Amino acid sequence: MDLFDALADKAMAEEPPTRDEALAVLATSDDDLLDLVAAGFRVRRHFFGRRVKLNFLVNIKSGLCPEDCGYCSQRVGSKAEVLKYTWLSPEEAVSTAGVGVAAGARRVCLVASGRGPTDRDVDRVSTTISKIKDSHPDVEVCACLGLLTDGQADKLCQAGADAYNHNLNTSDATYASICSTHTYNDRVQTVERAKHAGLSPCSGLIAGMxxxxxxxxxxxxxxxxLSPDSIPVNFLIPFQGTPLAKEWNLTPQRCLRILAMVRFVCPSAELRIGGGREIHLRSMQALALHLANSIFLGDYLTSEGQAGRDDLQMIRDAGFVVEGGEAETSQHDGRPDLVRVRRRGAGTTEAANA
Known part of the structure; x- marks a missing residue:
């Protein structure tokens, strides 16, 4: 407990732990887990109070990716049963984003599969960003389009984007074991380009690989x-049909230790619980809010999340408050996040965030 208190004091002074201290957090015994969470909560409360920021994903292009990231259901050669469709129109994306905003989301994340956008793709997404901003001027828009080339981040910023997400995912030393079609340094370079353009950098990791x-x-x-403003911590969803389908090695306790370690290392960053929280944290999701101050509301890119109404109830029950105040959700029949859009010309209804 003396270690945890010392780590909390250092973090509130924005002083990082040593590597040995960070490793010690991950090695915490179950008997000391609640003391660890309590120390992490001191840091979380110091920088963010009891606020929880809600984020909403809009999958504007799904599947058909040429990259071979082993964790991803949209990778080349994936046999995972996920939806595959090309770009949503700006109108479809705005409509989908509006459902998340109505449920209380403060940030809309526009995500597209692929190695990275062409300049034409950037123009297309810029139109979508502008239209979302016109409809919801107070909502942040984050783009996540893959690797960026020179000038593309500037165009997104000019269109009104507030942030750009590109995760490091794992360490430099092991990155080649999960992906061979691009490098760890490619990812770092994209985050730097986003920062240089004036976009708020968003970059995180995937645990459980x-x-x-x-x-x-x-x-x-x-x-x-890298000093990102926000850090998503994702927990691997081992999709059938991907190389990591058998990697079921996380426990709720392990997830909490990882969140605590990241909180101590990056104390003032928005720490977001990302994909996989429902299946790995399970009944300890609310406890994780004592470490993280941000979550995705509802569904993810290719997997269904917890019902939005349940997310909001969990936040209230844990004694936290939604940043910006909660919006009315009853008009969405108890499931504001189960977003379905009719693809232009497809003749079928598909889930944008399934």
Whole structure:
């Protein structure tokens, strides 16, 4: 407990732990887990009070990706049963985003599969961003389009984008074991380009891919060096049909330790619980809010999340408040996040965030 208190004091002074201290957090016993969470909560409360920021994903292009990221259901050669469709029209994206905003989301994340956008793609997404901003001027828009080339981040910023997401995912040392079609340094470069253009950098990690404690600490310190404003911590969803389908090695306790470690290493960053929280944290989701101050509301890119109404109830029950205040959700029949859009010319109804 003396270690945890010391880590909390250092974090509130924005002083990082040592590598050994970060590793010690990941090695915490179950008997000391609640003391660890309590120390992490001191840091979370210091920087963010009891606010929880809600984020909403809009999958504007799904599947058909040429990259071979082993964790991804949309990778080349994936046999996972996910929806595959090309770009949503700006009108479809605005309509979908509006459902998340009505449910209380403060940030809309526009995500497209693929290695990275062409300049024409950037123009297309810029139109979508502008239209969302026209409809919801107070909502942040974050783009996540893959690797960026020179000038593309500037165009997104000019269109009104507030942030750009590109995760490091794992340590530099092990990145090649999960992907061969691009490098860890490619990802770092994209985050730097977003920062240089004036976009708020958003970059995080995926836990549960078979990495070591050392890998997790390495990527946490790499993120601290990049200094993103927000850090999504995702927990691997082992999709059938992907190389990591058998990697079921996370427990709720392990997830809490990872969140606590990242909170101590990057104390003032918005820490977001990302994909996989429902299946790995399970009944401890509310406890994780004592460490993280941000979540995705409802569904993810290719997997269904917890019902939006249940997310809001969980936040209230845990004694936290939604940043910006909660919006009325009853008009969405109890499931504001189960977004379905009719694809232009497809003749079928598909889930944009399934």
């Amino acid at each position: 078979g990495e070591s404690d050392e890998d997790l600490v390495d990527v946490a310190f790499a993120l601290r060096e």
